[in-house]
Amino acid sequence: MQIIRELGPLREALGVIRDSGSTLGLVPTMGALHDGHMQLVKAATARCDRVVASIFVNPAQFGEDEDLDSYPRQEAADIALLEAAAVDMVWAPSVDQVYPDGFSTNISVSGVSSGLCGGSRPGHFDGVATVVAKLFNQIRPDAAFFGEKDFQQLAVIRRMARDLDFTHDIIGVPTVRAEDGLALSSRNAYLTPEQREQAVALPDIMQEASKEIIKGGDIGVILANAKANLLAAGFEKIDYFELKHADTLENMTVFVEPARLLAAAHIGGTRLIDNIAVTKGT
Numbered sequence: 001m002q003i004i005r006e007l008g009p010l011r012e013a014l015g016v017i018r019d020s021g022s023t024l025g026l027v028p029t030m031g032a033l034h035d036g037h038m039q040l041v042k043a044a045t046a047r048c049d050r051v052v053a054s055i056f057v058n059p060a061q062f063g064e065d066e067d068l069d070s071y072p073r074q075e076a077a078d079i080a081l082l083e084a085a086a087v088d089m090v091w092a093p094s095v096d097q098v099y100p101d102g103f104s105t106n107i108s109v110s111g112v113s114s115g116l117c118g119g120s121r122p123g124h125f126d127g128v129a130t131v132v133a134k135l136f137n138q139i140r141p142d143a144a145f146f147g148e149k150d151f152q153q154l155a156v157i158r159r160m161a162r163d164l165d166f167t168h169d170i171i172g173v174p175t176v177r178a179e180d181g182l183a184l185s186s187r188n189a190y191l192t193p194e195q196r197e198q199a200v201a202l203p204d205i206m207q208e209a210s211k212e213i214i215k216g217g218d219i220g221v222i223l224a225n226a227k228a229n230l231l232a233a234g235f236e237k238i239d240y241f242e243l244k245h246a247d248t249l250e251n252m253t254v255f256v257e258p259a260r261l262l263a264a265a266h267i268g269g270t271r272l273i274d275n276i277a278v279t280k281g282t
């Protein structure tokens with residue numbers, strides 16, 4: 001497996017892959033890899049001849065008061081996992097390779113970026129869209145793989161790719177959960193054992209709310225009760241707990257499919273997000 005940190009060698013190595021006629025999959029990550037990321041890698045290796053995984057903790061998507069400095073970094077362990085999963089190349093640039101002196105471009109995707117994480121993390125999706133567009137241009141993959149756990153991020157990237165004429169496939173991979181239902185996240189590493197136990201209230205309460213919505217209950221009341229239950233279960237702050245149209249992410253006051261329940265809440269200072277499909281089909 002090649003580990004590449006500079007743009008010149010990256011272009012050369014990608015040229016060799018392209019000349020061989022192989023299809024290329026891209027798995028963008030910020031490292032601190034867990035089973036959720038490895039499912040992206042699995043989907044990429046199943047679909048593409050060659051796979052590049054990027055590891056880059058992107059400063060542009062962190063707000064001033066967020067966890068950029070403390071974000072978990074474990075590059076050696078990540079590289080070992082990617083090698084064992086038969087990834088061909090790791091793209092691990094330094095900040096100045098991605099944002100050289102004088103970098104002045106910002107990609108802002110309106111509409112799907114508003115509200116939800118866009119509301120509680122101003123500028124976050126500009127940072128995501130900008131770095132992902134750069135990764136798409138640097139790698140020029142045939143397909144790129146993103147987790148559905150970051151459902152709004154996936155919607156923003158799909159919109160950006162359509163708007164900027166990226167023609168490769170954008171593949172959403174279902175969320176991977178621990179046995180008790182908590183969605184895997186690099187930020188779960190911040191939780192104490194007690195907070196980890198309490199955190200399972202998030203998926204549990206989302207499942208309960210989903211059932212109530214499907215039964216035809218009042219959506220406003222169901223969402224308000226869910227928030228109160230989360231606070232009672234040990235979460236100290238809720239950024240949002242909302243029902244949205246799954247494609248447009250517009251607010252939904254009357255349940256119609258496709259619908260998605262999305263939540264972000266803080267426990268012990270750690271911000272967790274999750275989302276589930278609300279569907280009569282399950």
Ligand code: PAF
Nearest residue numbers: 028029030058128131150
């Ligand atoms: O989902 C992530 O890990 C990041 O937001 C991404 C897509 C790698 C961009 O930095």
